[in-house]
Amino acid sequence: MQTCDVLIVGGGPAGSSCARQLVRSGMDVMVMDKAIFPRDKVCAGWITPAVVEALQLDIAEYDMSNVIQPITSFRTGMINGSEVETHYPDTVSYGIRRFELDDYLLQRSAARLYLGQPLKSLVREGDQWIVNDAITTPMLVGAGGHFCPVARHMGAQLGADEPIIAAKEIEFKMSPEQFDDCRVLGDMPELYFCKDLKGYGWCFSKGSYLNIGLGREDNHGLSDQLSQFCDFLKQRGRIPQDIPENFHGHAYLLHGHAVRKQVADGILLVGDAAGLAYPQSGEGILPAVESGLMAAATIIEAAGDYSNARLQPYSTKLNERFGTVSTSAGFAPQFVRYFVAETLLKNKWFTRHVVLDRWFLHARQAPLYAR
Numbered sequence: 001m002q003t004c005d006v007l008i009v010g011g012g013p014a015g016s017s018c019a020r021q022l023v024r025s026g027m028d029v030m031v032m033d034k035a036i037f038p039r040d041k042v043c044a045g046w047i048t049p050a051v052v053e054a055l056q057l058d059i060a061e062y063d064m065s066n067v068i069q070p071i072t073s074f075r076t077g078m079i080n081g082s083e084v085e086t087h088y089p090d091t092v093s094y095g096i097r098r099f100e101l102d103d104y105l106l107q108r109s110a111a112r113l114y115l116g117q118p119l120k121s122l123v124r125e126g127d128q129w130i131v132n133d134a135i136t137t138p139m140l141v142g143a144g145g146h147f148c149p150v151a152r153h154m155g156a157q158l159g160a161d162e163p164i165i166a167a168k169e170i171e172f173k174m175s176p177e178q179f180d181d182c183r184v185l186g187d188m189p190e191l192y193f194c195k196d197l198k199g200y201g202w203c204f205s206k207g208s209y210l211n212i213g214l215g216r217e218d219n220h221g222l223s224d225q226l227s228q229f230c231d232f233l234k235q236r237g238r239i240p241q242d243i244p245e246n247f248h249g250h251a252y253l254l255h256g257h258a259v260r261k262q263v264a265d266g267i268l269l270v271g272d273a274a275g276l277a278y279p280q281s282g283e284g285i286l287p288a289v290e291s292g293l294m295a296a297a298t299i300i301e302a303a304g305d306y307s308n309a310r311l312q313p314y315s316t317k318l319n320e321r322f323g324t325v326s327t328s329a330g331f332a333p334q335f336v337r338y339f340v341a342e343t344l345l346k347n348k349w350f351t352r353h354v355v356l357d358r359w360f361l362h363a364r365q366a367p368l369y370a371r
């Protein structure tokens with residue numbers, strides 16, 4: 001039987017951020033993940049500067065062996081509708097590959113890694129958790145994403161009653177011919193909303209990689225919507241005609257759409273396991289990193305008393321940052337959805353100040369962690 005001060009289940013951005021902070025405070029931390037890293041994660045790979053700040057990412061150092069594409073413009077519109085270009089004077093986001101970023105962050109955390117190990121059993125004995133009959137720990141962090149087994153243990157109805165975002169994505173290395181045929185620019189990703197505004201498709205070019213996907217509030221007709229979106233991109237000459245067809249699907253929760261318990265005796269949930277992605281954009285990496293750091297701060301402050309009551313400040317921190325469940329809006333606010341969507345998305349002012357600055361870039365939200 002191995003022991004550790006904190007066991008983190010899941011080595012994505014939420015788990016690795018939490019791990020790094022705890023290791024730096026001198027704790028003995030293990031991260032277990034069912035995957036062996038580097039591993040793929042279904043994601044567009046868009047991060048804002050707030051993520052770079054919260055992660056204390058050294059762009060120049062990261063850029064030496066990984067893809068990090070600065071973004072200064074966007075092309076937006078409705079699928080099969082007109083398009084608007086919005087340009088910024090500076091870098092407002094980055095495109096990364098999750099295959100690279102997640103591995104980089106996990107290795108950097110300096111935690112003990114227990115990879116290729118799915119969580120199979122979780123038993124409470126006194127004030128200890130016993131995991132897979134192999135590890136004993138007083139403190140467990142559930143960072144296993146939407147289908148996190150620790151969230152399930154806490155009563156989350158995974159895949160049942162929860163109103164999910166369903167998405168499909170592909171990321172592939174373009175051949176030289178495909179690269180020549182691709183009109184999507186690295187510094188200008190493209191976003192196109194579905195007619196009913198229940199979701200949007202995206203197309204990101206990062207170095208020689210192309211990432212295409214579509215996410216919706218419901219998964220009815222997701223495959224049809226995705227193929228219509230790809231046809232639209234091809235007809236407009238945005239992407240090569242011969243893209244691969246093996247899109248991968250995933251589901252996750254938006255903050256406010258479902259309520260998961262985040263705290264229990266000796267447990268905190270972070271990132272997608274807690275259902276924290278931004279409701280307007282579906283961005284989940286920033287809430288994953290920030291919640292991981294908040295969880296680490298709460299664990300350090302608890303100083304060994306991991307009772308539910310002592311860990312409650314974590315919930316308060318989450319509510320202060322992301323709002324309480326009742327204050328969250330939908331995935332594109334209703335008033336836009338049902339009235340003048342098409343007209344507004346042709347409007348340059350609305351696209352810049354509302355769609356991009358407010359919904360996607362959170363331009364008015366102060367960074368939680370700044371260097």
Ligand SMILES: Cc1cc2nc3c(=O)[nH]c(=O)nc-3n(C[C@H](O)[C@H](O)[C@H](O)COP(=O)(O)OP(=O)(O)OC[C@H]3O[C@@H](n4cnc5c(N)ncnc54)[C@H](O)[C@@H]3O)c2cc1C
Pocket residue numbers: 009010011012013014015032033034035041042043044045046047117118119143144145146147148149167168169213215250251252270271272273277282283284285286288
């Ligand atoms: C199609 C799509 C596109 C997206 N695009 C963006 C984007 O561009 N920008 C953005 O900010 N967000 C995006 N998101 C959301 C973002 O991917 C997530 O919010 C983010 O990955 C959450 O991080 P996490 O660390 O909580 O979970 P994850 O990154 O999902 O990591 C969870 C880890 O837990 C492990 N795990 C799961 N089950 C077990 C188990 N039983 N035992 C052990 N380990 C387990 C997994 O292997 C995984 O490594 C997108 C999501 C989707 C589906």
